[in-house]
Amino acid sequence: MRVAVTGAAGRIGRRLMPGLAEAGHDVRGIDVVRPHEPWADRVVVADLATDDAALTDVLTGVEAVVHLAAIAGESDFGAALDSHVGLTHRVLEGARRLNVGRIVYASSNHAVGFTPRESMVPIGTRVRPDTFYGFGKAAAEALCSLYHDRHGLSIACLRIGSFRQRPSTRRELSTWLSVGDAIRLVDACVTSSDLGFAVVYGISNNARAWWDLAPGRAIGYHPVDDAERWAAEIEATPPSEVDEHDGRHVGGAFARRGV
Numbered sequence: 001m002r003v004a005v006t007g008a009a010g011r012i013g014r015r016l017m018p019g020l021a022e023a024g025h026d027v028r029g030i031d032v033v034r035p036h037e038p039w040a041d042r043v044v045v046a047d048l049a050t051d052d053a054a055l056t057d058v059l060t061g062v063e064a065v066v067h068l069a070a071i072a073g074e075s076d077f078g079a080a081l082d083s084h085v086g087l088t089h090r091v092l093e094g095a096r097r098l099n100v101g102r103i104v105y106a107s108s109n110h111a112v113g114f115t116p117r118e119s120m121v122p123i124g125t126r127v128r129p130d131t132f133y134g135f136g137k138a139a140a141e142a143l144c145s146l147y148h149d150r151h152g153l154s155i156a157c158l159r160i161g162s163f164r165q166r167p168s169t170r171r172e173l174s175t176w177l178s179v180g181d182a183i184r185l186v187d188a189c190v191t192s193s194d195l196g197f198a199v200v201y202g203i204s205n206n207a208r209a210w211w212d213l214a215p216g217r218a219i220g221y222h223p224v225d226d227a228e229r230w231a232a233e234i235e236a237t238p239p240s241e242v243d244e245h246d247g248r249h250v251g252g253a254f255a256r257r258g259v
C-alpha cells in the first residue's frame with residue numbers, strides 16, 4: 001500500500017516509517033522537522049497546520065494516511081483544539097478531497113482516562129477524558145466518525161497506551177505498546193479488508209491488560225509482546241507516589257482531580 005505518515009519524525013513516526021516499509025509498504029511522511037534518519041528524503045518538511053500545498057503533496061496518490069502529528073501531552077484548551085481537532089480536520093478534508101480512502105488516527109487511552117480501573121474496560125465505555133489532551137483526542141475520534149458516516153472513509157482510531165521500548169512502571173505492565181506491536185497494529189489497519197469505522201486499544205498482548213483487545217483482533221491485530229517479562233524487575237522497586245495515582249484510573253497520573 002502507498003501510505004503517508006504525518007508526524008513522521010516524532011517518537012512513534014520514527015519507528016513506523018521504517019517498520020511499515022519493512023512490512024512492504026511504500027511510505028512517505030511529513031513533519032515540521034527533518035528526522036535524522038537514513039530515510040529522511042522520504043519526509044516532506046512542512047507545517048501541516050498551515051501549508052496546504054505540502055498537505056496536498058503528501059496525500060496525493062496514497063491509499064492510506066496514518067495521522068500521528070499532534071502535541072503528545074497536555075497543553076491549554078486552545079492548543080489542544082488546534083492540535084487534535086483542527087489538524088485532524090485538515091487531514092480528513094485532505095483525504096476526502098484527494099480520495100485517500102483510509103485513515104489511521106493516533107488517538108490515546110486518555111480519551112477514556114478518567115475511567116476507574118476495572119478488570120477489563122470495553123471499547124464502548126463512556127468517553128471520559130482525563131485532560132484537554134484526552135478531550136482533544138475524543139473530539140477528533142468523533143470527527144473521524146463523522147467523516148466515516150458522511151463520506152465513507154474507512155477509519156481506525158487507535159487509543160494508544162504507553163508506546164515505549166520497554167515498560168518501566170507498574171501501570172505500564174498493563175498499558176505497554178511495544179514498537180513491534182505498534183507496527184503490527186498499523187499494518188493491520190492499513191491492510192484490513194473490512195475496516196469500516198473501528199476504535200481499538202493500542203497495547204501489546206499484556207497479561208495484565210485492562211483494555212479489551214477484541215476489537216483490535218477483529219481487524220487482524222495480533223500482538224505478540226507481553227510486558228509481563230519485566231514484571232519482577234519493576235515490582236522489586238518500592239511503589240512511588242506516581243504509582244499510587246497511576247493505580248486509580250486507567251489514564252494514570254493524567255487523571256488528577258482539581259488540577
Ligand code: 15L
Pocket residue numbers: 072073108109110160161162163175251252
Ligand atoms: C499518551 O497518550 C502520551 O502521549 C504518552 O506520553 C503516555 O503518557 C501515554 O499516553 C500513557 O498513557 O502512558
